[in-house]
Amino acid sequence: MNTCICSMVGGTAILAAGRNKRMSFASELEANGYAHIPRRTKAQLREILRRLGSVIYETDVKIKPESKALVTSARALDFHTDHRKAKWVVWHCVEQTDDGGESILVDAEKIYAQLSVRERAALAKIMLFEHKIFDDDEECRPLVERRNGKRIFYYSFWLARRDLPAGQKAALNSFRAAIEREEPATIKLQKGDVLIADNHRILHGRRIIRGSQNRFLKRFWLSETTA
Ligand SMILES: [Fe+2]
Numbered sequence: 001m002n003t004c005i006c007s008m009v010g011g012t013a014i015l016a017a018g019r020n021k022r023m024s025f026a027s028e029l030e031a032n033g034y035a036h037i038p039r040r041t042k043a044q045l046r047e048i049l050r051r052l053g054s055v056i057y058e059t060d061v062k063i064k065p066e067s068k069a070l071v072t073s074a075r076a077l078d079f080h081t082d083h084r085k086a087k088w089v090v091w092h093c094v095e096q097t098d099d100g101g102e103s104i105l106v107d108a109e110k111i112y113a114q115l116s117v118r119e120r121a122a123l124a125k126i127m128l129f130e131h132k133i134f135d136d137d138e139e140c141r142p143l144v145e146r147r148n149g150k151r152i153f154y155y156s157f158w159l160a161r162r163d164l165p166a167g168q169k170a171a172l173n174s175f176r177a178a179i180e181r182e183e184p185a186t187i188k189l190q191k192g193d194v195l196i197a198d199n200h201r202i203l204h205g206r207r208i209i210r211g212s213q214n215r216f217l218k219r220f221w222l223s224e225t226t227a
Helices: 005-009 019-032 042-052 108-113 117-123 166-181
Strands: 034-037 054-062 077-080 088-095 103-107 127-129 140-142 144-147 150-153 185-187 194-198 202-206 216-223
Touching: 019 034, 042 088, 042 194, 042 216, 103 108, 108 150, 108 166, 108 202, 117 166, 140 144, 194 202
Parallel strands: none
Antiparallel strands: 034 194, 054 216, 077 202, 088 194, 088 216, 103 185, 103 202, 127 140, 144 150
């Protein structure tokens, strides 16, 4: 069963500030699917992670010239979700470039709400190949499905089959077009900032990294906390 984030944070000092600030962090996640928490120490970050769930994967997101992976390049990243096992994606900013590198976020629920009933039905039939990270990863997962009364989006769009049936292709194009029309939340993380996104709801990406290019984020994937 899904655990409400409000109940997860209740009564515990996740943030150093007082009760109101704590509640605003929980409320932000509930209302928007993401939360930006400025200037957290490593100890405060650990407490946030502990309260959210279990860390299942950790990555250093910085430019690695020898790497072919998009995430470790300076290039812009289009909107997507990370691995489906990650309920929460948490970034802790170690360094930020002096030009570009903004995080961009779009709520998939808002996009989904703009689609017709037929398009929604077609989206649920689109199977995307899954990232191969963990030993028990499945071969593919639907772009959208319901579990425990909640929708789960899995938008690894580059893993979609190229030969989709016409109805599914049209629905995917509508989904993409709605994303492009949406004004994203744009956040330039500063040193120490924490950004949390509900990876089953929020699509994330980033702007191209220019300037000093010393952008360095610690990224954590956390499994869903269950009760
Ligand atoms: Fe990502």
